[in-house]
Each structure stands twice: as structure tokens, then as C-alpha cells.
Amino acid sequence: MSAEPLQLGLIGVGNVGTGVAKILLNHPDRITRRSGRPVVIRRAVVRDLSKPRDLALPAGVLTDDVQAVIRDPEIKVAVELMGGIHPAREVVLELLKAGKDVVTANKALLCEHGDEIFQLARELGRTVAFEAAVAGGIPIIAAVGQSMAANQIVGIQAILNGTSNYILSEMLLRGQTYADALRGAQELGYAEADPALDVNGTDAAQKLGILAQLSFGTKVPLSEFHCSGIDKLEQADIEYAGDLGYTIKLLASARLVEGRLELSVRPTLIRRDRALAMTHGPFNAILLDGDVVGSVWYSGRGAGQDPTASAVTADIIDMAIGRAQLTFSRLDLWGESAGFPIAPLEETASRFYLRLAVDDRPHVMADITDILGRNNISLASVIQREAPEVEGDSPTPVVPLVIMTHRTKTGQLQAAEAALHKLGSVKYPWTVLAVAD
Known part of the structure; x- marks a missing residue:
């Protein structure tokens, strides 16, 4: 076991960043044992140094200058938890050029600019790990990229947005209106003050785009597949679906049909005795179909501080022991295969x-x-x-x-x-x- 610690730069210490820092600070023996060496937060970048934080970082670690991470040669791995596309894109590209490997949970960034980021990482011999970008604490990126490597995935059916799933669950189980269920989700912290990206299907579509790239080798712009949300759904539809023996879920679906790829994110009636239909609250669930193994099922919390921080920290550990680098070099990522053609809607x-x-x-x-x-x-x-x-x-x-x-x-x-x-x-x-x- 090497005594040389892995020096880490943490960019963004919001909800998830705080969770990552707490895991690293509260469980150093566990992290060292599983990483083969200590993992040390050398710099943590925040917007406002004066903001109170539920986190006791060592003196001198907090900074409001992202260049403190980019220019520090001792920092080997940077964790990008800023969210959004800009300036996250520019920061990630700078980190790679500065010789850092990158861990990110930024689904929007990868969906929009994954091809550029991964191509640059390949050219520079760097690694990008992104387990937390899809389905929070569910290890679905590892499942698709590693555990299912002997298969051609032929179908994905998934609940990828916990906010929408909570709202639909409340409408079904408590008979609430959409407006009341959304208000409850906001009060519990499951929905943002502006929930548009969650309820209009965009969040789930970004995640499906990443899974489709990994599973089928096809980059699919969001404009090229059907995407609709739950924001126009009425209680009457929940009730009629129940009368017919179905439950409505915001279903992200990708499947190969006669050599072409069909993708959609939309409210969908699912027979109520199926596991997807019985996935309630802020949970995610993913059903993968492989041509060899058949159907494989994953379920768990898809958002929130602890599940997402768990996935980010797992990527950090994989970076520390070199597993992420080995896996990244073999993943079928953006621009590396022709993939399958997309079926017109x-x-x-x-x-x-x-x-x-x-x-x-x-x-x-x-x-x-x-x-x-x-x-x-x-x-x-x-x-x-x-x-x-x-x-x-x-x-x-x-x-x-x-x-x-x-x-x-x-x-x-x-x-x-x-x-x-x-x-x-x-x-x-x-x-x-x-x-x-």
C-alpha cells in the first residue's frame, strides 16, 4: 500500500460537494483501505467564502479561485460539481489540459459536450469518470461499461428522474393534484424552485442520452427523439390508467428494433404488476436487456446528497487505484463507433x-x-x-x-x-x- 496520498481538488461545495467532503473526512481509514492510499482534499473551490457551511475543512483548503486547482501540480484528480454547462465546460477542458483526471456528476455537460470532453481526454491520456451523472447512487455506468461488457444491450427501460417519480407517486397513492404533489416535492427538497428540467422530461432525456451512447455507441441529440414530461398530466389520467390495470411513469426508453435505435422520454402506462410500476417516491429504477444475459434490474435512490456523493466518491477511489483509468481506455465513448442509426419518430x-x-x-x-x-x-x-x-x-x-x-x-x-x-x-x-x- 503506497503511503503517497492522492491530492484532490473539489470544485463546487454545494449539496453534493459537501456530501463528498464529509465521506472523505469522516471515513479516512475506509477510504485509505479501499484506495490503497490516503485521499486528501487539497483545495475546495466555492463561490462565496463567507457563506456558513456544515463542513469543517482544514485551514487554507477553501478558496474562491478555480485556478488554485487548475494550476496546482500536486492535484492529480479534480472533482467538478459546479453543475450546468458554462463555465463547467471551460473548467473541465482546462483541468484536462493541466494534466488532471476529472470526476464529474454533470449530466447536462456530458450530454451536450461529452464528445469534445472525451476526445480531449483521450488525446491527452487523461481519464473522465462520471458514475454520478446518471441515476445517483445506482452504479449503472459501471454496469453498462463493465458488468454488461459481454453483451450488446438491446433495450433500456428506466425511471431516471426522482422528482417526477415522487409527484406521480403522490398523485397515484394519495390522489393529489399535480400542483399539490409538486408543492410537496419542493417542500421536501425533491424539486427545485424552478422544476422545469425535471418535470418537462429534459433531465431524464439527458441521462438517457448518456446511457444510449454507452450502450449503443450512438450520440443522440435531444432534438432527435421524443421528449415530453408530466407537467400536463391530469389526475383523471392516473385514475383511468388504474381502471385499466396500469400505472403512469415518466419512462426513459431506448431499444434496438430491426437494427435501428428508438428512444423516447414520456409519460407511459406500465402494467401495475411490473417492478417499474411499483417503483415509488424519489427512487430510480433501470431495466437493461442484454442479448446474452437477458434482463437485469437496478433500483435505488437516484438523487440527493448521500446517493450522489456515494457515486462520486466511488469514482475517486477508482481513480486512486487506477481502475477508472483502465476502464475509461476501453469504454465505447463519444465518436468512437458509428453506432446504430436513429429511427425517425x-x-x-x-x-x-x-x-x-x-x-x-x-x-x-x-x-x-x-x-x-x-x-x-x-x-x-x-x-x-x-x-x-x-x-x-x-x-x-x-x-x-x-x-x-x-x-x-x-x-x-x-x-x-x-x-x-x-x-x-x-x-x-x-x-x-x-x-x-
């Missing part, structure tokens, strides 16, 4: 759930089924709750109509929706959700 196929608001009068159902039929969309089931009887000149009541389709191409459904817009008896907007196989 209109050619992807799924079963669908439709909830329409329609006039309760003769021939409306016939008009709707005629449009669906002309677009080769077959119906699996229909639910229309009874409306009250009306007499005389009373307005025609509007009632909900819920349709479950058999498997159909997205393009066929889009064509049917365009025709439905022309029916005065069908009110817009309506709800369309995917149904998992």
Missing part, C-alpha cells in the same frame, strides 16, 4: 392511450373509429362513462372517451390526430400517452 411503434373530450350525441363514436380505422389503428378497448340525460334545448354534454390501441406506428397516430382536429365533436386539447409493452 413517425416510424417508431407503440400501443397508445387516448383520452378525448367528445360531444355525447349519435355518430360521434362512428366518426372517431372511422378515422382511426382509415389510419390502420386497431382498438384494444374503449371506456365511455355514462352522461346525464338531457332534454329539449339543453346543451349537448361533453364526456370523456378513453381509447386503448393495439400497437401502431407513431406516424399513423399523428395522421389520425390531424383528422380528429377537423371534427367539431372532438374537443382539443386531448391526451395521448404511450403504453409500454
Whole structure:
């Protein structure tokens, strides 16, 4: 066991950075035993030196100058926990050029600039470790890059955003409205004051993009696959899904179909007896399908100080013993393979759930089924709750109509929706959700 400590630079001492520092400071014997040498925080970069912190770092460690890490030749590994894309991109590139290996939890940065960062790291003989960028404390990067190395992954189904999953769980289990569930998530610290990236699907899409790159060798810009969130979901859809035997989850999905890659992040009906449907609260879950091993399941806390700090610290330990460097040199990363072509959205196929608001009068159902039929969309089931009887000149009541389709191409459904817009008896907007196989 080498006595020479690994000198570390910590850039960002917010929630996760504080968690990492506490693990290193509170468990030095454990870290030394598993790293083969001590790990020492030599510099910790913060924005505001005067801000009170629940952390007792040695004197002289805190600084507000990131150059104190970049220019220090004794620091061999830098941990980037700034978040966001700028100036994180510029800082990471400078760190690599200065001869540092980098640990990061920054999913947005890797999704947007992973190709540039990894290419530079390769050219300079440096390493980037990023276990905490996807699914917090779940070791999914190691699973895909190492444990599943004998396989071609052919499918991913995952819950990758704990905020959305908590909100959907509250809507299902407590009957809360979306607004009330979101407010509760914010009060508990599961959601930011501005929760847009969580609830509109962007956060999960960034994570899926990283997993898709590792699993399929394909870089997929977010603009090239379907991404929608839970911010327009209504309690009625939760209830109808339950009546049909399903639970709605924000599902991140990637799969190979006839040699092409289909990707999406969207609210999806999942049969309620499946493990994904039973994953509640701020938890993440990932189902991988390999062509050799079959299905493999991972679940755990996907966000928060402790789970994310656990993953970051594991990467630091891997850096200290050289395992991260060995793994990084063999990972199929950005720009290193042609990957699989991306299937156009209109050619992807799924079963669908439709909830329409329609006039309760003769021939409306016939008009709707005629449009669906002309677009080769077959119906699996229909639910229309009874409306009250009306007499005389009373307005025609509007009632909900819920349709479950058999498997159909997205393009066929889009064509049917365009025709439905022309029916005065069908009110817009309506709800369309995917149904998992």
C-alpha cells in the first residue's frame, strides 16, 4: 500500500460537494483501505467564502479561485460539481489540459459536450469518470461499461428522474393534484424552485442520452427523439390508467428494433404488476436487456446528497487505484463507433392511450373509429362513462372517451390526430400517452 496520498481538488461545495467532503473526512481509514492510499482534499473551490457551511475543512483548503486547482501540480484528480454547462465546460477542458483526471456528476455537460470532453481526454491520456451523472447512487455506468461488457444491450427501460417519480407517486397513492404533489416535492427538497428540467422530461432525456451512447455507441441529440414530461398530466389520467390495470411513469426508453435505435422520454402506462410500476417516491429504477444475459434490474435512490456523493466518491477511489483509468481506455465513448442509426419518430411503434373530450350525441363514436380505422389503428378497448340525460334545448354534454390501441406506428397516430382536429365533436386539447409493452 503506497503511503503517497492522492491530492484532490473539489470544485463546487454545494449539496453534493459537501456530501463528498464529509465521506472523505469522516471515513479516512475506509477510504485509505479501499484506495490503497490516503485521499486528501487539497483545495475546495466555492463561490462565496463567507457563506456558513456544515463542513469543517482544514485551514487554507477553501478558496474562491478555480485556478488554485487548475494550476496546482500536486492535484492529480479534480472533482467538478459546479453543475450546468458554462463555465463547467471551460473548467473541465482546462483541468484536462493541466494534466488532471476529472470526476464529474454533470449530466447536462456530458450530454451536450461529452464528445469534445472525451476526445480531449483521450488525446491527452487523461481519464473522465462520471458514475454520478446518471441515476445517483445506482452504479449503472459501471454496469453498462463493465458488468454488461459481454453483451450488446438491446433495450433500456428506466425511471431516471426522482422528482417526477415522487409527484406521480403522490398523485397515484394519495390522489393529489399535480400542483399539490409538486408543492410537496419542493417542500421536501425533491424539486427545485424552478422544476422545469425535471418535470418537462429534459433531465431524464439527458441521462438517457448518456446511457444510449454507452450502450449503443450512438450520440443522440435531444432534438432527435421524443421528449415530453408530466407537467400536463391530469389526475383523471392516473385514475383511468388504474381502471385499466396500469400505472403512469415518466419512462426513459431506448431499444434496438430491426437494427435501428428508438428512444423516447414520456409519460407511459406500465402494467401495475411490473417492478417499474411499483417503483415509488424519489427512487430510480433501470431495466437493461442484454442479448446474452437477458434482463437485469437496478433500483435505488437516484438523487440527493448521500446517493450522489456515494457515486462520486466511488469514482475517486477508482481513480486512486487506477481502475477508472483502465476502464475509461476501453469504454465505447463519444465518436468512437458509428453506432446504430436513429429511427425517425413517425416510424417508431407503440400501443397508445387516448383520452378525448367528445360531444355525447349519435355518430360521434362512428366518426372517431372511422378515422382511426382509415389510419390502420386497431382498438384494444374503449371506456365511455355514462352522461346525464338531457332534454329539449339543453346543451349537448361533453364526456370523456378513453381509447386503448393495439400497437401502431407513431406516424399513423399523428395522421389520425390531424383528422380528429377537423371534427367539431372532438374537443382539443386531448391526451395521448404511450403504453409500454
